[in-house]
Amino acid sequence: MRAYREREERRRTAENATMAGTEVKFRAASEAICAAFALGAARLRSGPATGRPVERGYTPKEHAALADASPALGETAFDIWLNANACWRNVPAAVWNYRLGGYRVLKKWLSYRESKVLGRPLRIEEVQHFTETARRIAAISTLERLALPEPPPASG
Secondary structure, eight states, rough: OOHHHHHHHHHHHHHHHHHHHHHHHHHHEEEEEEEEHTSSSSSEOOSSSSOOOOEOOOOOOHHHHHHHOOOOOOOHEEEESSSEEEEEEEEEEETTOOOOEEEEEHHHHHTOOOOHHSSSSOHHOOOHHHHHHHHHHHHHHHHHHHSOOOOOOOOO
């Protein structure tokens, strides 16, 4: 019984060390994601038609802010136009294309909040909720990437 307890204690210690390393990587990636989103949340600009996503490459400043998170989030970003004057800038492609149950999560959320459906414009809380949801999806994508084991080197 004592040997079992010792083995379990060693296993838990090793798991905790692994989790601590992953947590540090995740925290750094999470901070990079928040910094990148801070560069472009719902800025006022003139732009394309309502609800239209416009794909583009990252600016050098956005790319630098993403740091280690960029492999998990893709090499392009979207500007999601709320209306002719406002958009969410720098939504990573992996975040905009994130699917749950076969539906793009953010696109579906926006479709239920069109002014024709609601009978009113979006409230500031709803705009903030979209940004927070996008950040959470980015964190999930980054965490999935960090949690996956590295592929073995190719033998040749």
